[in-house]
Amino acid sequence: MRQIVLDTETTGLSWEKGNRVVEIGCVELFERRPTGRTFHCYLNPECEFEPGAQEVTGLTLEFLADKPKFADIAEDFLAFIEGAELVIHNAAFDVGFLDSELARLGPQYGRVRERAAVEDSLELARQRYPGQRNSLDALCKRLGVDNSHRQLHGALLDAQLLAEAYLALTSGQSEIGFDSLTETVSQVVIDRRIAPELMGARPRVHVDEAELAAHEARLAAIRARAGACVWDSHDDVAVAAADALAL
Incomplete structure (x- = not known):
């Protein structure tokens, strides 16, 4: 099975309010083993950050000004996830933002779930550890994944940490x-x-x-x-x- 562990960073918490994706990070697994293939890009959001959002990621509009727009990388991104199972922590958030970005480009791009299956690792964690904190940091601590180098949120780093946590969370044969x-x-x-x-x-x-x-x-x-x-x-x-x- 081909799986893509995915994370995004955004200018705010709600795509309905016009917030945009500023970073996408993906890590490929095949038969539950990392292949070494990744997809990573920073994006020019063409809008301002919500208050507090920059502090979470450390990204600035100055840094993102010369980065590609989502339209520039959409085809490559969709080709990377095509036919895979996406593993996402709090999938509704990331999928909502990605669907919003695709909708801006036109109906021919469809929606994420039309391209790939989606597994929400947050729901898996809640089933395994009901009533406990199940953020990515909490999971890393509980499952022995070293996240000491995670000072800020970053899509590729978080996807790499989530891949380790997911494999530990679902470990088996x-x-x-x-x-x-x-x-x-x-x-x-x-x-x-x-x-x-x-x-x-x-x-x-x-x-x-x-x-x-x-x-x-x-x-x-x-x-x-x-x-x-x-x-x-x-x-x-x-x-x-x-x-x-x-x-």
Whole structure:
């Protein structure tokens, strides 16, 4: 699956009041792994900042004066997100602003959700941690993502931090190698059913106490970070995996 972790910075809190996008930052993931591809641009908003908005981002109209307008980058931006799943923290805010920018260019550009699926990481966090603060900073602290260098809001930096937090928030089989292991185990089971007579005596792996302790410590770390460990609810996979590794 191709995912784009996206963040924007704007001149204010409401696109309905005429506020505009001043920065877009995107980080690409493929099969839940960063590809190294990003999309980042500063934009000339052609309007003033609302009071307080500049302090949040550190951006000024002087800095943005020679930057492209949204119309100049729209095609490249849409090509980058086309067909992906967008991961956005408080998606209604960013999607609302982007849809407003697209609407200014004409109906032929459509809307963001016509180009890509959208997953709201804020809603995911609220489901995982109900009644708690779930801002990006709060998530980074809770999930062990280092955001000490985040002094100001910046779209690309925030997208990079959100990508780490999102992967930790939704961690599962792909983070600990179960996807490939399960595929291998499945193939071993199929082979046994087809040609059991070809399967000779298999050597057994004997695990010492130190290795067991290290294994348990690893599982405990996963539980502490993700809130659950898929190993605990997949005993059949664990047994099959042990058998596969003994071959």
